[in-house]
Amino acid sequence: MSRRDEKNSDNGFEAWGGYMQAKISKLEEQFSSKASKENHVSDIFKGISIFVNGYTVPTADELKDLMAQHGGVYHTYQRHEDIVIASNLPDTKVKNMSLTNIVKPEWITESIASNQLLDYKDFLLYSNKHSQPKLKFQKMSIDKKNKKELSTDSWVEPINNVDIERPLLDSSYVIVDSTNSLKDIKNTDTKTAVDPNFISEFYSNSRLHHISQLGACFKQYINDLREKSNFIFAAHINLRDRIKSYNQHSSFFMNFEYNKIIMHIDMDCFFVSVGLRKHPELKGKPVAVTHSKGGLSQRKRSGVNRSVEFELYRQKQAGKLIKAGVAINDIEISTRIDNIGDEGNKFGSMSEIASCSYEARAKGICNGMFMGAALRLCPELQTIPYDFEGYKEVAYTLYNTIAQYTLDIEAVSCDEMYVHCTDLLKNLNVSPEDFATVIREEIREKTGCPCSTGFGGNRLQARLATKQAKPNGQFFLTANLIEDFMFDINLKDLPGVGRQTSQKLESLGHQTCGSLQSLTLASLQQHLGNKTGAQLFDQCRGRDRNPLTYHTVRKSVSAEVNYGIRFETNDQCFHFLNQLSVEVQSRMQQFKVKGKCITLKLMVRAEEAPVETAKFLGHGFCDVINKSVSLLEATNDSQIILQEVISLCKKLNIDPKEMRGIGIQVTKLEQLNDKLQKSKGAISKFLSNVTKDERQDKPNLCMKNEPVSPKRPLLSPRKKSPILGPSRSPSKRRGRPPKNSKLSTSKNLMDKFLQCPAIKNEFKSPIKNKFKDVEEPKKNIENIETKRIVKSGLLGLSWKQVRELLRAWFDSGQPPKQCDVNMIISYMEDMICNKNIDKLYILINFFRRRIQEINNEIWNEVLNYVLEQVQSAMMAVYNKRLYFED
DNA sequence: ATCCTCCCCTAC
């Protein structure tokens, strides 16, 4: 070791550590600010590549071949056999080079001269991070001010002091490559499942993880909203006005003759639309959302054999077709891996396209395609990164916007839902077209993203209508159109018909619904099974008996990772299973469930498949193995899960080196909080019956139509309010079970994933406000300050002031006086006239709550009187009553 | 018949 080391840490051996990261960031800054992006850092190495032996190292023969191809030479470092130096320099001097000569001094001085490198310390940073603790170079002292005057010779000496403490056995293989930029070098150090933080890092980057989590959240969200059902749909009031301003002629839609109207709404290329908000300059261009930056050539990994792997995929698909009875010559097997270039090729990227714009689709690009294939179709394809926060925010806004009007929503995913809007449209007396126009505009305005809607008599029709409507359109598939419309629909476009089914059907000679209609039910069932056959029989005729499902019950909880799984030992595998078990446990706690059946899913490299996968750290061509155990007692304990899963794993006896994917699934779920759940179950069962009956004759949502009621002048007193009080319950649309854990369940869920603090004001939905307000009226009344100045009484006061006044009034302990009551009533009437129903609702709830607390006869009378007046005013203005929960 | 386990398929 160096003497200088002891004297002065700045001059001695540089220990690698956090320093490295800091340095890299600093350098990145310098490099990017210098705008010398063309000059890759590794230019300083002038084409030298160093491979340090590790498990992915190329064999000596491979390396020799490689270098021969590039006209370079191959050399094994004598002192430490696990260091290999290979160079594609034409210079044969390399042959006997020692580590001292790996870097020629003049390269470094050149780099310094061109301001790319500050000192020798910086240079060292570009070694492989894996080898940091083990590889120590002596750092050279350098006077930065004078660096340009340093002679070449002054660099040589210290480099001779290179010292290697021990062999670099477990390093990965690349130190420097002449084709990659600084950033790539930094990323050489890719995490695999062996890293302790792998799961969280992976999940944070996984689009599919986000899609499934977000989708589940919105299902829960709708469940919760419906259970609360504590809303007035104030938005209804403005809807017709907005429609009028849009379309003078359709203010009334008198000929409403449809039994049932289902709306399907779907954002247009969701990820792209959201992403374009941050990249408006790319609007109108072919754009794709992907991790790949686009087409840069990659570093080669040894052992990759794409053609072998791709051929396996093709064979597998062919096998399936043969099984389905297709002559293999009949159908060309097309797969996702078609048109992918080889590794390192311009079209070789295997990054998946999560979503692409319609301009890109026009070129034949579609979602899920690999970047390489897409670039072949459209070389000018632009890429934008994921914006997971943005998706959450837009999805939230979408749902809240629709939920203003109705809660008869079936959440499909974060960007898609079905809405049963028969009652809504009937009630509002607006046509589907007008409704669609207005809400699409509203969504567009709030989110900046376009969406499309389809209407039809059932979910299938609505869905197909949406497809027809896209992009950025709407379509009403009316009963008279259905027959013709269905005839030309491609079977692939039917929901539930994927690649396998459609290929099977194609082998039977059918590509369109019209053609499939010639098959009998029995023959369809024979080929596809009873249920699937029957479903398809209906579907190709445009029928769909499945009602919307508003309430979903979770049946399984699982977590799996099929990316980056590379184990050496069983212990590493078990360690990862432990992390996965913890993940499953936390999800089960979130959903408040326990489960009785645990399934371990393994993806194992197929025997014929290359060890190194075509996709970087992908799972490659695999066999999938599932194995499950049933427990006597339901659990959500990660340690029990781990124990079972390890035992399953041992039974399967798979070499950990061959594992490419691992998943844990828990089924046969039971709800936690048994007592609460049971009582709730009974109540909701009861209520769901009531609800059913009501829904037929009471289509109204939360605004209640007065059956027969002559208009009375404002403020005309009536004896008793029939609206409020416990006896009012028949007007309930659907019940609210007693408050229980459900609420906190959803809170946890939302907190963890959905909660969207980033929602800006303009994206805030009234529903969300209301939601909160119901819980915390005081706080929110404070928040919502209106600063209208009106002539007298309460009208000139802010929300806050009114609230203070009311509170003081309640707290005063004095009996209420008529004039005060009148004042509050006139304040409320003003709100009604100004369509300020949201706030009125909050205010009245506050009012009721306080009076219930006081629980005194006089105050109760006041309450009744106030409510009666309010309802009268509501009737006069809107011909509707305000709906309240008990 | 009905259930169970494993597997496949589909959707986003």
Add this chain to the structure above:
DNA sequence: TAAGGTAGGGGAGGAT
């Protein structure tokens, strides 16, 4: 480089 998750429906085939 790349981030190939997750839930539900249903079928095949064996156990009961």
